[in-house]
Amino acid sequence: MTLKVAVIGGGIIGLCSAYYLRKAGMEVDIFEKTDGSDGCSFGNAGYISPSHFIPLASPGIVSAGFKYLLSPVSPFYIKPRLDLSLVHWGFKFWANATEKKVEVHIPPLNAILQFSREKTIEISNDLGNNFDLQLKGCYMMFRNARTGDHETELAHKAARLGMGTIVLDNRALNEAEPGLGISALGAVLYPIDAHLHPGKWVRAMRTYLTAAGVNIRYNAELTGLEIEGGKIQNIRIGTSEDLSCDHVVFATGSWLPQVVEKAGLRLLLQPGKGYSTTFENVPVNLSKPAILVDDRVAMTPLGENLRVGGTMELSGINHDISLPRVQAILNAVNRNFEALRLTMPTREKLWCGLRPVSPDGLPYLGNSAKVKNLTVAGGHAMLGISLAAGTGQLVTSLVLGSKPDVDLSAFRIDRY
Numbered sequence: 001m002t003l004k005v006a007v008i009g010g011g012i013i014g015l016c017s018a019y020y021l022r023k024a025g026m027e028v029d030i031f032e033k034t035d036g037s038d039g040c041s042f043g044n045a046g047y048i049s050p051s052h053f054i055p056l057a058s059p060g061i062v063s064a065g066f067k068y069l070l071s072p073v074s075p076f077y078i079k080p081r082l083d084l085s086l087v088h089w090g091f092k093f094w095a096n097a098t099e100k101k102v103e104v105h106i107p108p109l110n111a112i113l114q115f116s117r118e119k120t121i122e123i124s125n126d127l128g129n130n131f132d133l134q135l136k137g138c139y140m141m142f143r144n145a146r147t148g149d150h151e152t153e154l155a156h157k158a159a160r161l162g163m164g165t166i167v168l169d170n171r172a173l174n175e176a177e178p179g180l181g182i183s184a185l186g187a188v189l190y191p192i193d194a195h196l197h198p199g200k201w202v203r204a205m206r207t208y209l210t211a212a213g214v215n216i217r218y219n220a221e222l223t224g225l226e227i228e229g230g231k232i233q234n235i236r237i238g239t240s241e242d243l244s245c246d247h248v249v250f251a252t253g254s255w256l257p258q259v260v261e262k263a264g265l266r267l268l269l270q271p272g273k274g275y276s277t278t279f280e281n282v283p284v285n286l287s288k289p290a291i292l293v294d295d296r297v298a299m300t301p302l303g304e305n306l307r308v309g310g311t312m313e314l315s316g317i318n319h320d321i322s323l324p325r326v327q328a329i330l331n332a333v334n335r336n337f338e339a340l341r342l343t344m345p346t347r348e349k350l351w352c353g354l355r356p357v358s359p360d361g362l363p364y365l366g367n368s369a370k371v372k373n374l375t376v377a378g379g380h381a382m383l384g385i386s387l388a389a390g391t392g393q394l395v396t397s398l399v400l401g402s403k404p405d406v407d408l409s410a411f412r413i414d415r416y
């Protein structure tokens with residue numbers, strides 16, 4: 001009997017899950033509550049980053065958080081408000097941001113990052129590389145010596161995980177990236193990193209999946225579940241449409257808490273807003289992505305275009321754009337690159353997305369113990385693109401009940 005699976009959420013996690021579920025021979029429907037024209041999976045920086053093996057909840061981010069907390073131009077911001085779920089999330093985040101916890105979280109995060117990189121290449125080969133995957137690496141650029149020391153320390157950690165790095169001083173950096181007038185002190189290059197065009201990836205996946213027989217429905221919000229005997233019998237779409245299925249996958253990004261609640265589950269997660277804007281036909285471009293570590297700004301060359309982005313703003317579910325924060329991103333780029341004189345684009349060219357952030361920076365990936373035919377895949381925070389392909393394959397193992405390729409115990413969905 002063919003298993004009928006409903007994937008809720010049409011972002012990159014839902015799409016990659018549908019991809020591997022379909023490959024395994026299942027009948028798959030995707031339900032997406034919006035018209036599918038935008039979302040967090042579209043305008044992000046497009047990094048595939050094994051280099052990001054330090055989870056978001058780490059001592060560095062907590063000290064940065066305190067430093068910046070109330071600044072209107074900071075790269076990390078928490079909007080003060082009375083919200084119990086934020087308070088609860090904040091305590092757990094704080095408790096996870098210790099050296100000891102980080103050391104525990106590095107191996108599982110590294111394992112899924114490495115696995116997912118391979119799976120991204122696999123999907124790219126299958127689809128005819130139509131989303132511009134490039135295996136060129138990524139620079140971690142730094143402006144001050146202390147940041148440089150920290151990045152060098154991380155490079156040593158990366159070496160212990162089997163990842164090679166190349167350290168460049170300012171001169172070597174300018175030789176590698178001519179014409180940009182780089183003032184950063186230096187950089188650590190992670191050749192293992194890759195990048196792609198995220199919007200193209202989303203669209204290419206949809207085209208592929210539709211041709212492969214996956215039914216993708218837009219303006220189709222999951223509003224309820226009928227659970228009987230510990231199993232989901234029917235899902236409710238919109239106000240009155242009830243549909244039966246054998247298994248349900250929740251891949252609803254920042255809306256995961258509201259959706260799991262329908263299954264009687266609880267999950268801690270905060271939306272972390274980030275901004276990006278893409279400058280077209282820049283006169284001179286980077287050959288590979290760069291992170292400006294001191295300013296927490298990401299730069300991605302997309303053909304002739306340059307995307308810049310950053311900030312982690314915990315201000316709830318909203319898509320308001322803060323111009324001072326966007327300006328701070330542009331200023332950081334201009335400070336580091338003499339040849340780039342970026343000015344504020346028009347409002348239509350500014351994008352924001354909500355990263356689904358768990359309190360430890362690790363994804364939620366597992367089956368529910370309470371509802372037998374439910375798999376949850378979300379909370380990928382800053383790593384949703386990096387981890388999407390691997391997540392899709394692992395979701396398929398969870399649905400089939402087969403041994404996953406990566407140990408999933410660190411990603412249990414009931415860990416908080």
Ligand SMILES: Cc1cc2nc3c(=O)[nH]c(=O)nc-3n(C[C@H](O)[C@H](O)[C@H](O)COP(=O)(O)OP(=O)(O)OC[C@H]3O[C@@H](n4cnc5c(N)ncnc54)[C@H](O)[C@@H]3O)c2cc1C
Nearest residue numbers: 009011012013033044045046047222253274383384385386
């Ligand atoms: C500025 C910025 C830069 C980033 N850069 C990178 C990067 O370089 N590399 C990287 O790995 N990650 C990056 N990220 C993070 C990455 O974009 C996210 O982790 C990823 O897009 C999350 O994918 P998702 O499918 O879980 O969520 P989404 O893309 O948010 O998809 C979830 C979907 O579920 C739908 N949904 C919600 N509720 C329901 C419902 N009840 N019924 C039906 N549908 C529903 C939503 O409408 C949404 O479309 C970045 C993020 C930002 C903001």
